[in-house]
Amino acid sequence: MFGWFKKRKRRDEELIETDSLCNVADGQSVVIKHLKGKDHDCQRLREMGFCEQARVEKISGKGTLICRVCDSKVVISQGLAKNILVNTCPENEENSMKNIILLSELSQGQKAIVHDFIEENDTCARLEEMGVTPGEPVEVIRYAPLGDPIEIRIRGYMLSLRKEEAELIQVEIK
Amino acid sequence: MSQTSSVEHTIQTIALAGNPNSGKTTLFNAFTKLRQKVGNYPGVTVEKKTGTLVLAKDRVVNVIDLPGTYSLAVRSMDEQIARDVLLGRAPDTPKPHVVVCVVDASNLERNLYLFTQIQDLGLPIILALNMMDEVKRRGIEINVEKLSQELQVPVVPIVANQNIGIAEIKQLIAKGVSAKYTRQWRMAPDLEEDVEHIVRLLKQHEQMDDATAFSEAMSILSIGRSFMSGTNAVEDFYNEEFRFQIEAIQEKLKQKGLRARSAAVEARYNWIKSVIKVSVKDLNRKGSEITEKLDAILTHKIFGWMAFVGIMSFMFYLIFSVATYPMDWIDAVFSSLGGSLAEHLPPGVLTDLLVDGVVAGVGGVVIFLPQILILFFFIGLLQDTGYMARAAFIMDRLMSKVGLHGKSFIPLLSSYACAIPGIMASRTIESPKDRLVTILVAPMMSCSARLPVYTVMIAALIPEATAWQKAGIMLALYALGTAGVGVMAWVFKKTLLKRQKPIFIMELPPYRFPSFKAIMLQMWERSSLFLKRAGTIILAMSIILWALMTYPKHEDLTPHDALQQSYAGQLGTALEPALKPLGYDWRIGIGLVGSFAAREVFVSTMNIVFNLDEEGDVETLRDAFRNAKWPDGRPLFTPLVCVGLMVFFVFALQCLSTVAVVWRETGGWQWPLFQIFYLTLIAYILALAVYQGGRLLGFQ
Incomplete structure (x- = not known):
């Protein structure tokens, strides 16, 4: 009886957690909000790039999942995937998808938060070193009279970059 | 690491490190006054600035001013040099015993990034918080003690351009600094x-x-x-x-x-943020208000252009026309000096060498000074105030069309007056590749030395040309050169330097009041460098050229025949087969050889070649040109030859001084030689195309 209850409870848990990575549709991209389960497992997941706030794209799979995280494809078992709780709420997802745009798409005076770089190269490295790192607020001060380059404010100072470079930076608008 | 006492007497070299615009060089000037030396790091074009700092009567230490960088990650030549010097890996440069890290206190967050990288190197550091006056003005409060405690280094608030805090840094250096430090930031x-x-x-x-x-x-x-x-x-x-x-x-x-690169950057910045959080109060992220207001005008869609065109025209006017007065005086002084020397010394080879070789050669070097001084006064002003970055911001779109940087504009514009200061001004371009392309194409901008040549050739082409015709042809020649700059810059970016992905990430520093002392110092530094480095080469080359045109000596011959018999004359004659397809004979050949001294020399050489008074006016030379014939009686200066010759002069690198300056700026002979080669090739091919193509089309 006790055993059945335990079993029941575990199944309940599995059922309740609709926001686990297992339930994400193929091709959908989500943000990890929480890791649960054993500490050891969580740490392992974090090491693989499945840390809180990380963006994960589920590529395919029903039991064992193929995901893209931090630019690399990773296969994880269902047992682990169910411990990864993500933001899959449709409105949220749509919103967060909509809110991520390129820095070059911001209009004059618009503020945003640096989200990520669309590729990894020397230019991005230079931008990061200049302080354009994920999570930093950024503001487009103005476009040059000919429309390019762009002047932005980051970490309290002014930086100008060409559109080419601004197109490498994803930002999140509020 | 607590060897403070043993460190005390061993400090011999200190290095100044910091971001561009942090006031590092101002501090360097305050430390070293005029005891500075500017050279190059061996094998690279990065400038090496060293000097000495007097700590006490009997204690002098060497100071190295590292190139201003935002990072020590080796991605550019500047960064590599800064890093190598700090690690003691740079040849001929001792490892510094103390690093004075200069930061702009009004922009601490980003400035401290470089600091964290330097701190990793384990060198004793003194952090100089510069521009404290601006910090106060903006209502930011920095708890220096707390900052020093958090960063684990001595921190000295300074205002470098007002000499505030300099003595404190000197004291610290004299006392010795420990390198004790435990890293506070952690990655995954x-x-x-x-x-x-x-x-x-x-x-x-x-x-x-x-x-x-x-x-x-x-x-x-x-x-x-x-x-x-x-x-x-x-x-x-x-x-x-x-x-x-x-x-x-x-x-x-x-x-x-895991992305190691981002992780390290983020870990550093997170730590910096936490340090700032506890040591800086009321961090006003709005920036400088004056800067906002000025930028609203100076980078405005309409007013911005007006201001830009206004400032540039004024600068250009000064270099192009006002500079001619002191240049004329210099010319007059040197020719009268030569004249009186010739009068008072016994005639002979030595007197000739002194008068026509040395004095004329030195005069030919000094003549560039007014333009260099005016240009570097402006560049200093524009850089010190912060407008230079705005000018690049405005111009970048246009310049990037041909693969150049916004900062290439001023060097190219000044090259309309003279390529020498223009090429020297390319130092303001940070990226070595952009700088090199700018240097390579700059001589195609028609400089003022080409004007006399153009004038004579236009007169020979259309004897009774109206002012409009003259202006039209002149404009076409300038346009041709400018188009050449665009095309060749594009070609170089696509071929020679194609692997380099163009990066344009530029800080727009707040507007600041310029320090005239620093500007004067820079003008002095640039001119003395020009005189010492390029000047000596120019002098040597002009003496050689003079000798070529004078020897072997024939006292009994007329100047015309003597020139023909000289080595230069022989060279011109030897060149005739190569020049014939362009429609030139040996006489034009001599003119071309002679014009290597300076393009305008073409006119005086032609005067001698055509047996005219050396100071002959345009009309007499024009008539001589019109009467000049080939041995078989065909006219020499047909319209096609005139046009071809003008085109030749637009492109050919007929200027020893430019070659010398390019040598100095690129730190070797390969680029100047390549430049002579490609420009002469273009000039030859285009002049050939004009002459032969024109003949095919039935012109003369």
């Missing part, structure tokens, strides 16, 4: 482990100390791509086995999805 545990692993390897195989090994490990990991294919000099330092191990670690990190 996995990464830290790998860094430790590499540190162990480095210590084992390369006998590096802890600090060096750590910063080296960070650099290796943060290069972020295969070590083997890296273009950085790092790979020269390690053997294959070590590189394989590194690659394995990088591969492992990649599989885990």
Whole structure:
């Protein structure tokens, strides 16, 4: 009886957690909000790039999942995937998808938060070193009279970059 | 690490490090006054500034002003030099005993990034918080003690351009600084482990100390791509086995999805943020209000252009026309000097050498000074105030169309007056590749020395030309040169320097009041460098050219025949077969050889060649041109030859001084030689195309 209850409870848990990575549709991209389960497992997941706030794209799979995280494809078992709780709420997802745009798409005076770089190269490295790192607020001060380059404010100072470079930076608008 | 007492008497070299615009050079000037030396780091075009600082009567230390960089990650020549000097790896440069890290206190967050990288190197650091006056003005409060405690280094608030705080830094240097420091920022545990692993390897195989090994490990990991294919000099330092191990670690990190580069950057910035949080109060993120207001006008869609055109025209007017007055005086002084020398010395070879070789040669060097001084006054003003970055901001779109940088505009514009100051001004361009392309194409901008040649050739082409015709042709020639600049810049970016992805990430510093002392110092420095380095080469080359045109000497002959018999004349004659397809005979050949001294010399050489008074006016020379014939009676200066010759002069690098300056600025002979070659080739091909193409089309 006790055993059945335990079993029941575990199944309940599995059922309740609709926001686990297992339930994400193929091709959908989500943000990890929480890791649960054993500490050891969580740490392992974090090491693989499945840390809180990380963006994960589920590529395919029903039991064992193929995901893209931090630019690399990773296969994880269902047992682990169910411990990864993500933001899959449709409105949220749509919103967060909509809110991520390129820095070059911001209009004059618009503020945003640096989200990520669309590729990894020397230019991005230079931008990061200049302080354009994920999570930093950024503001487009103005476009040059000919429309390019762009002047932005980051970490309290002014930086100008060409559109080419601004197109490498994803930002999140509020 | 607590060897403070032993450090005390061993400080011999200090290095100044900091971001561009942090006031590092101002501090360097305050330290060294005029006891400065400017040279180049061996083999590269990065400028090496050193000087001496007097700490006490009997205590003098060397100061190295490192190139201003935002980072020590080896991605540019400047960064590499800064890093190598700090690690004691740069040849001929001792490892600094103390680093004075200069930061703009009004922009602490980003400025401290470089500081964290320097701190990794394990050198004793003094942090100089510069521009404290601006900090106060903006209502920011910095708790210096707290900052010093958090950063674990002595911190000195200074205002470098008002000499505030300099004495305190000197005291600290004299007293000695300890290098004690424990790293406060941490990355993901996995990464830290790998860094430790590499540190162990480095210590084992390369006998590096802890600090060096750590910063080296960070650099290796943060290069972020295969070590083997890296273009950085790092790979020269390690053997294959070590590189394989590194690659394995990088591969492992990649599989885990960890980005070492971002992780390190973020960890540093997070730490900086936490430090600032506890030591800086009321951080006003709005920036300077004056700057906002000025920028609203100076980068405005309409007013911005007006201001830009206004400032540039004024500068150009000064170099192009006002500079001619002092240039005329210099000319007059040197020719009267030559005249009186010739009068008072006994006639002979030595007198000739002195008068026509040395005095004329020195005059030919000094003549450039007014333009260089005016241009560098402006450049200093524009850079010190912060407008230079705005000018580049405005112009970048246009310049980037042909692959140039917004900052290439001023060097190219000044090249309309003279390529010498123009090429020297290309120093303001940070990226070495952009700088090189700018230097390579700059001589195609028609300089003022071409004007006399154009004038004579236009007169020969259309004897009774109206002012409009003259202006039209002149404009066409200027346009041709400018188009050449665009085309060749584009070609170079696509071919020679194509692997370099253009990066345009430029700080727009707040507007500041310029320091005229610093500007004067820069003008003095640039001119003395020009005189010392380029000047000596120019002098040597002009003496050689003079000798070529004078020897072997024939006292009994007329100047015309003597010139024909000289080496230069023989060279011109020897060139005739090559010049014939262009429609030129040996006489024009001599003119071309002679014009290497300076383009306008073409006119005076032609005067001699055509047996005219050396100071003949345009009309007499024009008539001589019109009467000039080939031995078979055909006219020499047909319209096609005139046009071809003008086109030749637009492109050909007929200027020893330019060659010398390019040599000095690029730090070797390969670029100036390449430049002579490609420009002469273009000039020859285009002049050939004009002449032969024109003849095919039935022109004369």
